[in-house]
Amino acid sequence: MKPRTLRVQSAVTAFQPHSAGDCAALARRVGDDFCPSLVCKKKGNMTLAKTIVPVHRGDQLTSTVTDLTYEGMGVVKQDGYPLFVENALPGEEVTVQVTKTNKQYGFAQLVKRLTSSPDRVEGEFTDYLQTGIAPLAHLKYAAQLKFKQQQVEHLFAAQHLAVKVLPTLPSPVQTGYRNKAQIPVQMIDGELTTGFYRKRSHRLVPMTDFFIQDPRIDEIIVTVRDILRDLDIAAYDERTHRGVVRHIMVRRGRATGEVMVVLVVTKVVPALRQAADLIKANVTDLTTLLWNVNSENTNVILSDKNQMISGPGYIEDKIGERRFKISPQSFFQINSTQTPRLYHIAQELAEFTGKETVIDAYSGIGTIGLTIAAQVKHVYGMEVVPAAVKDAQANAHLNHVDNAEYTVGTAEAVLPRWQKAGIKADVCIVDPPRKGLASSFIDVLKEMNVPRIIYVSCNPATLARDLVHFQDLGYAITSPTQVVDMFPQTPHIESVTRLDLQEK
Numbered sequence: 001m002k003p004r005t006l007r008v009q010s011a012v013t014a015f016q017p018h019s020a021g022d023c024a025a026l027a028r029r030v031g032d033d034f035c036p037s038l039v040c041k042k043k044g045n046m047t048l049a050k051t052i053v054p055v056h057r058g059d060q061l062t063s064t065v066t067d068l069t070y071e072g073m074g075v076v077k078q079d080g081y082p083l084f085v086e087n088a089l090p091g092e093e094v095t096v097q098v099t100k101t102n103k104q105y106g107f108a109q110l111v112k113r114l115t116s117s118p119d120r121v122e123g124e125f126t127d128y129l130q131t132g133i134a135p136l137a138h139l140k141y142a143a144q145l146k147f148k149q150q151q152v153e154h155l156f157a158a159q160h161l162a163v164k165v166l167p168t169l170p171s172p173v174q175t176g177y178r179n180k181a182q183i184p185v186q187m188i189d190g191e192l193t194t195g196f197y198r199k200r201s202h203r204l205v206p207m208t209d210f211f212i213q214d215p216r217i218d219e220i221i222v223t224v225r226d227i228l229r230d231l232d233i234a235a236y237d238e239r240t241h242r243g244v245v246r247h248i249m250v251r252r253g254r255a256t257g258e259v260m261v262v263l264v265v266t267k268v269v270p271a272l273r274q275a276a277d278l279i280k281a282n283v284t285d286l287t288t289l290l291w292n293v294n295s296e297n298t299n300v301i302l303s304d305k306n307q308m309i310s311g312p313g314y315i316e317d318k319i320g321e322r323r324f325k326i327s328p329q330s331f332f333q334i335n336s337t338q339t340p341r342l343y344h345i346a347q348e349l350a351e352f353t354g355k356e357t358v359i360d361a362y363s364g365i366g367t368i369g370l371t372i373a374a375q376v377k378h379v380y381g382m383e384v385v386p387a388a389v390k391d392a393q394a395n396a397h398l399n400h401v402d403n404a405e406y407t408v409g410t411a412e413a414v415l416p417r418w419q420k421a422g423i424k425a426d427v428c429i430v431d432p433p434r435k436g437l438a439s440s441f442i443d444v445l446k447e448m449n450v451p452r453i454i455y456v457s458c459n460p461a462t463l464a465r466d467l468v469h470f471q472d473l474g475y476a477i478t479s480p481t482q483v484v485d486m487f488p489q490t491p492h493i494e495s496v497t498r499l500d501l502q503e504k
């Protein structure tokens with residue numbers, strides 16, 4: 001198809017007669033569904049503007065990138081209609097071709113970069129950008145840190161939250177930092193192939209260097225892949241539901257060097273016995289090997305069915321001076337060099353005196369609670385994954401901590417039980433997953449009059465929502481938000497904020 005070439009800006013003003021397409025552009029500029037032009041209004045012509053898209057698939061346009069989305073894509077606008085473009089940075093002049101349009105926004109592909117941003121890292125990052133492994137790999141690290149701080153500022157401003165956001169704390173290690181990999185496999189040209197899914201798809205981009213993972217983990221994945229290839233063990237095909245291996249998962253303790261290999265399989269076939277022998281012989285630093293049997297038609301990677309093949313079924317790693325047992329299903333912070341710094345910030349903000357009863361909500365394997373246990377009177381933790389709670393209990397023992405206890409259950413179900421039991425907490429540290437806190441959980445914290453909250457967040461959008469809820473209930477945000485870069489080269493944002501219940 002021959003590309004249509006478009007003008008970049010429409011010159012319509014509020015008083016000029018204009019076409020339906022221009023109505024759409026004007027409406028978008030003021031963020032309304034209807035054309036705001038006085039000419040239209042006079043005529044009573046309230047065009048439903050958002051249904052008109054000013055570009056079509058195949059169109060080419062040349063424009064300046066105005067912004068970077070929270071997913072790290074450049075934004076180019078045609079008459080106010082945003083197009084998202086991979087590998088395009090703010091300030092760069094680009095020619096793009098439209099690949100897809102929706103009502104509110106579209107996607108376009110870079111055809112040519114006419115100017116380069118001073119923040120651009122020279123190099124070829126296409127695989128990382130298109131799979132979403134490292135969507136910010138093309139942005140200099142200092143600019144990544146600024147981008148994350150600004151993302152939080154924008155989200156707070158949108159919720160009218162007057163909270164200062166401190167400059168992002170850089171990660172000591174910016175590539176090769178991930179201590180865990182969950183790598184999908186597919187048959188490509190008859191061979192079991194490792195890689196990563198192209199964004200918004202399950203099409204595998206073949207890959208063996210995963211850039212942000214511990215390089216030893218990358219080596220182990222290739223070793224395991226070659227063993228599976230030699231034994232003709234097929235990758236699972238989610239369209240036909242045939243094949244065996246779905247994912248290769250590897251965890252490696254940064255401080256201990258202990259290695260866990262988990263093959264996620266649909267069924268345990270006889271050839272896996274030989275695979276086990278070869279993995280044990282060739283992964284010389286192997287600590288434990290498991291099969292995780294997942295026969296469901298699902299995007300969830302691990303089932304709860306582990307079959308132990310060798311070793312104890314877990315590895316150990318250290319955060320600061322403490323040692324932690326980590327099972328396959330348990331959450332463990334993936335950036336081991338930055339985790340102690342994140343916890344230290346939370347601890348400093350809490351200003352413990354030794355007399356506090358602390359709730360460690362969303363406690364995982366107990367890493368936060370056990371890190372602070374020596375500075376407080378008692379820790380109560382709750383966590384939804386039973387294996388993680390077992391690990392937390394074992395970790396209390398391992399670290400000679402006798403003032404911490406852990407309960408299985410959702411935070412929103414366990415907290416009301418503790419309220420009924422008369423538990424009085426001085427501080428609650430929350431560290432929820434990306435969906436943030438259940439609103440009923442926040443309500444119960446207020447009913448229990450928990451005076452101080454330390455909010456460790458991995459999603460500033462839900463953080464902003466939850467801070468508004470806390471404020472509405474009488475909490476004040478009493479610290480700036482400290483952004484901590486746990487995920488270099490990616491747009492993921494971790495932060496810590498303190499709130500205090502205000503006296504009436």
Ligand SMILES: C[S@@+](CC[C@H](N)C(=O)[O-])C[C@H]1O[C@@H](n2cnc3c(N)ncnc32)[C@H](O)[C@@H]1O
Nearest residue numbers: 331333362363364383384385410411431432433
């Ligand atoms: C971001 S992790 C934090 C874990 C731990 N604080 C740490 O630093 O390692 C969130 C944890 O919340 C758990 N989780 C998810 N939803 C939950 C819920 N509704 N109630 C309790 N725990 C939940 C997850 O299994 C995970 O262990």
